[in-house]
Amino acid sequence: MNDETKQKINKRYERELDKGERFWPDTIFKDLITSLAIFLVLILLATFIGIPAEPKADPSDTSYIPRPEWYFLFLFKFLALYGQLPLIGKIEWIATVLIPGIAIGVLTLLPFIEKNPNRYYSKRILPISIMTVMVTGIVLLTLMSEVPTVSEDGSTLLGTLQTTVGIFIPLTAYILFAVFKSNTRLMLWTTSLAAVSMILISGTVLALAPEKKTEETEVATTLVDQIFAGQDLYSVYCTECHGDDGSVAVIQGVEGLEGEEITPINSRDVLYTITDSAMTEVIAYGRPNAGMTPFGKTYGGELTRSEIDYIVVFMRYMWDDRFEVPAEALKPLFPPLAQGEVPSYDVHIQPIVKRYCVSCHRAGKENNNYLMTSYEEILTTGDNVDKNIIAGDEGSYFLQVIQEHAIMNPEAPDEELIGVMPPNRALKSNIVEVFFRWIMSGMPKTAEEAGALSTTPTPTP
Amino acid sequence: MFKNIYDWLDERLGLNDLYTNLLDRPEPKTTWWNTLGSASMFLFIMQGLTGIFLTVYYTPSPDHAYDSVQYIMEGVAFGWLIRGIHHWGATLMVVLVFVHMLRVFYTASFKFPRELTWLIGIGLFLTTLGMGFTGYLLPWNQKAYWATTVGTQIAGTAPFLGEFILKALRGGPDLSALTLQRFFSAHIWIIPAVLVGLMGIHLYLIIKHGESHFPTKED
Numbered sequence: 001m002n003d004e005t006k007q008k009i010n011k012r013y014e015r016e017l018d019k020g021e022r023f024w025p026d027t028i029f030k031d032l033i034t035s036l037a038i039f040l041v042l043i044l045l046a047t048f049i050g051i052p053a054e055p056k057a058d059p060s061d062t063s064y065i066p067r068p069e070w071y072f073l074f075l076f077k078f079l080a081l082y083g084q085l086p087l088i089g090k091i092e093w094i095a096t097v098l099i100p101g102i103a104i105g106v107l108t109l110l111p112f113i114e115k116n117p118n119r120y121y122s123k124r125i126l127p128i129s130i131m132t133v134m135v136t137g138i139v140l141l142t143l144m145s146e147v148p149t150v151s152e153d154g155s156t157l158l159g160t161l162q163t164t165v166g167i168f169i170p171l172t173a174y175i176l177f178a179v180f181k182s183n184t185r186l187m188l189w190t191t192s193l194a195a196v197s198m199i200l201i202s203g204t205v206l207a208l209a210p211e212k213k214t215e216e217t218e219v220a221t222t223l224v225d226q227i228f229a230g231q232d233l234y235s236v237y238c239t240e241c242h243g244d245d246g247s248v249a250v251i252q253g254v255e256g257l258e259g260e261e262i263t264p265i266n267s268r269d270v271l272y273t274i275t276d277s278a279m280t281e282v283i284a285y286g287r288p289n290a291g292m293t294p295f296g297k298t299y300g301g302e303l304t305r306s307e308i309d310y311i312v313v314f315m316r317y318m319w320d321d322r323f324e325v326p327a328e329a330l331k332p333l334f335p336p337l338a339q340g341e342v343p344s345y346d347v348h349i350q351p352i353v354k355r356y357c358v359s360c361h362r363a364g365k366e367n368n369n370y371l372m373t374s375y376e377e378i379l380t381t382g383d384n385v386d387k388n389i390i391a392g393d394e395g396s397y398f399l400q401v402i403q404e405h406a407i408m409n410p411e412a413p414d415e416e417l418i419g420v421m422p423p424n425r426a427l428k429s430n431i432v433e434v435f436f437r438w439i440m441s442g443m444p445k446t447a448e449e450a451g452a453l454s455t456t457p458t459p460t461p
Numbered sequence: 462m463f464k465n466i467y468d469w470l471d472e473r474l475g476l477n478d479l480y481t482n483l484l485d486r487p488e489p490k491t492t493w494w495n496t497l498g499s500a501s502m503f504l505f506i507m508q509g510l511t512g513i514f515l516t517v518y519y520t521p522s523p524d525h526a527y528d529s530v531q532y533i534m535e536g537v538a539f540g541w542l543i544r545g546i547h548h549w550g551a552t553l554m555v556v557l558v559f560v561h562m563l564r565v566f567y568t569a570s571f572k573f574p575r576e577l578t579w580l581i582g583i584g585l586f587l588t589t590l591g592m593g594f595t596g597y598l599l600p601w602n603q604k605a606y607w608a609t610t611v612g613t614q615i616a617g618t619a620p621f622l623g624e625f626i627l628k629a630l631r632g633g634p635d636l637s638a639l640t641l642q643r644f645f646s647a648h649i650w651i652i653p654a655v656l657v658g659l660m661g662i663h664l665y666l667i668i669k670h671g672e673s674h675f676p677t678k679e680d
């Protein structure tokens with residue numbers, strides 16, 4: 001740039017200054033208003049949307065679908081689309097390093113690439129067109145980042161459409177720009193057409209996209225929630241050996257560990273001597289020598305780090321006398337039954353079964369193939385399914401075994417067919433009562449069905 | 462009385478000079494688009510203030526990071542608000558800086574004599590992204606952990622240097638306590654220091670050259 005041009009630019013700027021404004025107060029005033037508006041938006045976002053709770057990091061949980069920060073999503077989408085291209089699609093670093101590198105390089109050196117002093121848009125239509133198509137692409141790829149490229153039925157339509165938006169249209173536009181670059185009108189037309197078609201196709205993709213499965217990862221944030229979460233997990237995974245309250249001293253009814261003597265884990269011996277982090281480790285790694293399998297995902301179990309933490313919180317607050325249970329955490333497992341009231345699966349049976357039975361009666365355990373994780377399973381599985389639950393029959397095997405009457409094998413009368421349930425200790429009488437009324441009244445599922453069966457006791461005069 | 466104090470200070474600090482040089486300057490007619498730069502700066506200051514509050518409770522270790530953040534949300538008065546502002550401020554700052562850059566591009570404000578302002582601006586853009594990238598890991602939750610895992614992996618695909626970059630970012634082959642420590646230090650000391658320095662130069666250049674005028678057919 002020669003001195004003459006520079007002087008012209010400076011002169012031109014002087015003229016604009018003369019008919020301009022004062023930095024203070026005019027310019028600053030506008031700045032302050034914008035900042036204030038942003039401040040308000042921030043407060044609103046923080047208050048009404050907040051930050052979604054997330055479980056603790058768990059390096060062993062390889063099933064977690066990793067996603068980058070939102071402002072890198074477009075790059076990931078671009079990578080995925082680029083990877084579908086034949087041949088060059090295989091050379092990863094072209095998309096991860098080369099293309100972004102060139103983009104940033106060009107952006108950085110822009111003042112030295114676009115050296116002419118022209119500032120009016122029609123005099124620099126080429127860079128403006130390229131930037132517009134590129135930014136449109138970035139925004140649209142970000143919006144489409146959640147849409148899969150291959151649908152569940154194996155169709156690649158969505159992927160093709162996305163590649164059209166993310167790669168083909170922009171590429172075509174850039175080539176046309178190179179051809180048209182001296183014709184402002186054609187450039188504007190090409191840019192608009194490219195942008196509009198990209199937006200329309202993306203709209204179609206978003207409309208066709210399979211509905212996102214909102215996978216609610218439950219994160220217990222308050223102490224009470226954590227205790228409940230821990231209680232549920234404990235019931236499923238630990239009761240079979242340690243009992244519903246951790247008091248089991250001799251394991252019963254567990255294959256391979258029958259009669260094994262253990263320290264009750266609700267005792268001070270355990271709670272006072274094992275610290276939180278050691279406890280987490282015991283649960284994650286198990287006691288393989290003594291017969292407790294590993295539970296942490298790191299060691300091949302099923303529990304994540306957060307879940308193990310919840311169990312420890314539960315054990316501390318419920319059993320450790322140095323901790324005080326929040327009153328809210330002590331609400332009863334199920335609402336007590338009134339006279340004549342019929343319990344339902346949803347309100348009464350489910351929580352009881354979850355706490356006392358599911359830890360053995362789920363897939364992969366020894367239980368005569370009797371699964372109890374849902375209403376249907378309870379009624380329709382088990383080796384003795386035809387005798388287990390018979391509506392209105394006190395002799396149902398189910399009712400017998402929970403009342404400490406083992407069922408003997410009809411063919412070999414001194415052999416137990418089904419032992420007492422749960423094997424390690426008898427159920428409390430109010431729980432047996434719930435099961436009893438439920439089966440005698442025909443196993444209603446919902447509270448309404450149960451309500452219809454209930455009889456209000458006729459008041460005795 | 463106030464006049465006396467003001468005069469005394471002015472003699473020593475040169476308040477009047479500051480006023481004429483910094484505030485009482487002529488500007489061309491500015492539009493609302495010109496407020497985006499100062500808005501980015503405002504967000505940076507907010508991030509700084511809320512960030513300082515967060516470091517009071519935050520512990521950068523894999524064992525305690527998650528719980529300390531949980532404690533900020535549940536146990537500290539208005540902790541949720543402070544963290545909420547910091548969280549959304551980070552998102553908004555990336556958006557604003559990007560849009561600010563776009564407006565500078567579309568009005569061709571990066572041309573003579575503002576080339577250097579643009580170069581520094583690119584530095585600001587990259588450091589802003591760096592702030593986002595390093596800050597994201599700190600809560601040590603699933604999202605953070607895996608986002609950083611893939612993020613660093615991408616850097617690792619670079620030819621020749623990939624392996625080295627990956628290890629330098631993670632402080633080893635895998636994400637570990639070292640990674641968290643590293644990201645924390647980058648997030649609260651290294652990158653903000655660079656950012657503040659660059660911002661100082663950026664502002665000096667803007668005052669020196671004045672804001673560009675909105676281009677018309679003449680330009």
Ligand code: HEM
Binds near residue numbers: 505559562570580586
């Ligand atoms: C932390 C990020 C940034 C801050 C705090 C910041 C701050 C500012 C401020 C306060 C202004 C004057 C008001 C305005 O025109 O909006 C400005 C102007 C400018 N900024 Fe930035 N900026 C940032 C990022 C960037 C980026 C990423 C670029 C481009 C790569 C950039 C390039 C420019 C240029 C060339 C000007 C002069 C514009 C003119 O005179 O019309 N800045 N910046």
